[in-house]
Amino acid sequence: MKFKKxxxxxxxxxxxxxxxxxxxxxxxxxxxxxxxxxxxxxxSHLQSLVxxxxxxxxxxxxxxxxxxxxxxxxxxxxGVVGAILIPDMPPFDEAFxxxxxxxxxxxxxxxxxxxxxxxxxxxxxxxxGFPRYRILLYNTTDSNMTVAFxxxxxxx
Numbered sequence: 126m127k128f129k130k131x132x133x134x135x136x137x138x139x140x141x142x143x144x145x146x147x148x149x150x151x152x153x154x155x156x157x158x159x160x161x162x163x164x165x166x167x168x169s170h171l172q173s174l175v176x177x178x179x180x181x182x183x184x185x186x187x188x189x190x191x192x193x194x195x196x197x198x199x200x201x202x203x204g205v206v207g208a209i210l211i212p213d214m215p216p217f218d219e220a221f222x223x224x225x226x227x228x229x230x231x232x233x234x235x236x237x238x239x240x241x242x243x244x245x246x247x248x249x250x251x252x253x254g255f256p257r258y259r260i261l262l263y264n265t266t267d268s269n270m271t272v273a274f275x276x277x278x279x280x281x
Contacts, residue, residue, distance in 0.1 A: 156180055156276040162197070163264040163272050168207060171225045174261040177274060179213050183256035185278040190233045191248040197269040200239060204265035206246075207234040208274055212255035221259075229254065237266050244270075253278070 158177050166173045182188060192208050210231040211221055220226040235246035264270045 154185075154278045156278070157273070158260070158275075159273040161262060161272045161274065163194075163206065163262045163270045165204075165265065165267055165269070166263050167265055168205075168209075168263045170263075171221070171227065174209070174263050177208070177260040177262050177272075180210070180258045180260065180276050180278075181256070182253045182258060182278060184280065185253050186281040187250055187279045188231070188253050188258075189248055189250045189277040189279070190231070190275065191246055192233060192235065192272055192274045193243065193245040194235070194270045194272040195243050196237070196241070196266065197271060200237065200241065200266040200268035202267040203239045204237055204267070205234050206237055206244060206264045206266070206270050206272065207232060207262065208246075208272075209261045209263070210258040211261065213257040213259040214255060217255075218259070231258065237270075 161175065161177050163175045166175070190208065190210070192206070194206060209227060211217060211227055212229050217228045220228045231251045233246045233249050235244045237244045260274060262272060
């Protein structure tokens with residue numbers, strides 16, 4: 126039996142359909158946040174980072190995070206799309222909101238080349254140190270990005 130090489134446009138169609146449905150799920154170990162529009166904003170502009178909500182991690186020992194996305198228009202400038210997780214509890218939330226400090230950061234990034242039609246970060250595993258994390262997104266390209274963020278929580 127001879128297999129045909131997958132066509133690149135099929136991947137693009139599948140990824141597009143994946144992002145058309147706006148979804149949020151935090152049941153069981155898998156957390157999905159889809160359809161998040163991230164405008165161009167530098168990582169250092171803390172007050173402009175896109176707030177994508179929180180992740181409950183109480184009782185879990187590890188978290189594996191990943192993200193993928195699509196530009197809303199052709200991006201002419203290469204850049205990075207990133208997700209930063211900060212503890213969502215005092216005094217860490219106060220340090221972020223009042224003083225503009227990113228405390229105890231967990232981060233995943235994806236390099237996006239100019240003209241690329243999609244991106245995917247390499248998944249990363251982290252130890253859970255806090256019961257809840259806030260997700261903050263940034264995008265250093267010149268185009269809005271529609272992002273899907275995934276977190277898988279595990280217990281040991």
